[in-house]
Amino acid sequence: MGKIASQSILTAVFSYLGVLIGYVNVLWLYPYALDANELGIFRTIQDLALLFVPFAQLGVGHGITRYFPKLESRQSAFLSYGLAFSLMGFLVVGAVFLGFKEELVQLFAVNSPEVVDFLGIVLLITLFALLGSVMDAYARSYLKVAVPTFFREVFLRFLTSVLVCLYLLDWIDFEQVMLGLIGVYGLAFLGVLIFLVWRKVLVLDFRWKNFPTGFRSSFLKFSLITFLATAASTLIMKIDSIMVSAMVGLEANAIYSIAFYMALVIELPRRAVSQVAMPVIADHFAKDRIEEINRLYRQISNRQLYICLLIFALIWGNIDQIYHFVPNREIYQAGKWVVFYIALGKIFDVGFSINSEILVFSNYYRFNLILTIAMSVLIIGVNYWLIPIFGINGAAIGSALVMLVFNGIKYGYLKQKLGLDPFSWDTLRILFIGSMVLSLSGQGVESVGPVTHIFLKSVFILGIYGVMSMALKVGREEWDYLKKLLKKSGP
Template identity: 75%
Template sequence: MSKIAQQSIQTTIFSYIGVLLGYINVLWLYPYALDATELGTFRTIQDLGLLFVPFAQLGVGHGITRFFPKLEQNQSAFLSYSLALSLLGFGAVTLIFFGFKSQIMGLFATNSPEVLNFLGVVLLITLFALLSSVMDAYSRSYLKIAIPTFFREVFLRLLTSVLVGVYLLGWINFDEVMLGLVVVYGMALLGVLAYLIWLGKVHIDFNWKNFPPGFRSSFIRFSLITFLATAASTLIMKIDSIMVSSMVSLEANAIYSIAFYMALVVELPRRAISQVAMPVIADHFAKDQIGEINKLYRQISNRQLYICLFLFALIWSNIDSIYHFVPNREIYQAGKYVVFFIALGKIFDVAFSVNSEILVFSKYYRFNLVLTIAMSILIIGVNYWLIPIYGIEGAAIGSASVMLAFNLIKYGYLKIKLQLDPFSYETLKILFVGVMIFALKDFYLDEVHPMLMAGIKSILIVGMFFFWSMIANVGQDEWNWIKSKLKKSGS
């Protein structure tokens, strides 16, 4: 776990700085500077652009991670080859987009017509995010995760803050804000490229004939098979927001987006750990080290579940205090239970560990393709059923339900095919600690300012978390790491 731990710590730091910026943006700056319709448009256009990325990428990101260990040279040629394939994919997506433009416009014409003014921005966001994702995968293969994470999680949000701040000052209009998003994503792309050039990992090399025999055909075949799984997985994450805009309104999507972002904090440790774990899993499969994969599978599950339950308890116990500081909270606090159900879905995901990553890099990767496509179809059907009944909460319930079903099937498949299991007696102890700290969610003091109330609750939760962790003897690695850092800072 040494490589994973080292990079994960750095990545987590940047991720949480990004979260801090994100909280300032989503919970204060955006609701303050933009009205609910503008905010809904702002989020919907970005979600649409990012939704198209995996379709354009053609699975190249996972292909890079899987096939990079097979190369001892020609890595720069591999990058240029991967970028060329992705640009072909982008060309195909663009043709399909314009071919079905009238149908796409029809989805938003009734409830969210403002989206129609910025469909060109969608494709440009897709292009820049696509190229960034390919270079992220290339950097990840060198186990260089932290700096690309900085550009994706911190730099991108910081520039977006500046963009909306300039709008708040009245220096630009809303149309120019939307065009500015293209510049923001373009600058983040240039940052990752500059980092790779600085590392000496990028050279102009189009000599694609010197790859090992059969390398290109195997790479393309694997990428094309896995791209549908990746695309469907992104569809699962993004479709609820887009369907809320289409079926309800842009204002409803603004409420949903703010709630979704609050819940997203719960899964940040998973995002940091899984990014670094992917090349390690690929390497273990290359060496047929199934025992090491199972060990990693279980370690990551326990670590993620332990940390993420704590974050879930902190957020849900303080949810009213958090909404108190959101501008126009009388509008946005309608998303309170969206936070709960989305966060619950994230807990399901982290508990089942890196099952998707294991499937992608195993010989059973086709199963992941079939399952993910089936789940994406299911979530669309579930949303069409639940959104008209429960509104934005229906979208959140649908997401959590599909996430649980998705992970249960993958768990059973890996258990049967590879005898892998992320759960143990340690899992039960972690769940026990989580249940005990959730007992504080209803603790409340009358006539106490929400900020003070949040501070009191948070201190009580941390204390209870530490107490029950000691009683159950879980999380020793995490607490020892915190103690060591406190000792260093105090010396």
């Protein structure tokens, strides 16, 4: 765990810096500079483009991570081979997109017709995001995670905010903002590319015949099988936003997107750890160290659940005050309960730990494919059922339910097949503390100004969480780490 923790620190810093920029963007800049319809277009086009990335990638990202440890040399040739394969996938996706463009137009024609004018941008964003994702996987295999995370989480969001600021200053129009997104994603990819070249781990090599016997066929087989699982997983994350635009309208998607982003911060510890954990899991499987995987599985579950429940309580305890700072909050505060249900779904996800990563790199990766495809079909069905009844709250409830079912099935499968279990008595104590603090998060502060309220409520929540943690003897590693930081920052 020490190696993963040390590798995760800088990644986590960049991730949270990205969240800080993202919060400024999503909670203030975007709703201030863009009207609700423009914001809905802005989010829908990006969600569509990113939805297509895993279909174009054809599983190359996971393939690189899994098969990289099997190569003692020829890593650069492996990268060029993966890039060529994913570019073929992009051509197929592009052909399908153009072939079914009329049907896509009809999907948005009734409730969100403005989206149709910008569909041509989708494929170019997909291309740059695709190339960036392959480079990320290659960098991750060298455990060089932090800088690619910077370009993905910080650089990209910063450039996007610059783009919107130019629009706010009337230096460019909205159409140029949308076209500028192509350049933003292109520069983020270029940054990762330059970093890998500078670190001398990327030299394009097209001598593909020198791979070990059977290597290429095994890599292609694994990639093609896992790509459907990855694509379906992305569909689960993105489809609710797209369906809200299509079934309700662009303003509803703007409200949903802001609420979704508020809740998204809860899963950031998981994303930071997962980036570094994947190559470690692949290495453990290659050396048949199942006990090490189980230990990692449990440690990550407890640590993430402990931290993420605290973040959930801090957000929910201050939710009305957070919305106070959102421009035109009378429109966007309608997404308050979206925050709660999406956050609950993220808690389900982090509690069940790295089960998806373990399945992907195990011999049972086909099960992950079947399950993820089934879940993607389920989320579409649940959204068609709940959105007409509950509107945007229905999409959020559906997302939370699917995350619970999805992770519960994976948990049972891994326990049966490999004897892995992320849960312990510590899990129950953490859940008890989190539930109690969440239920008390609406108490303890009288009516004061929003800034004072956030400060006092946060101190109250942190205090209760800390006292209960010490009483039940959980979270000691996290609090010890905070004490060390405070000592270092002292005189």
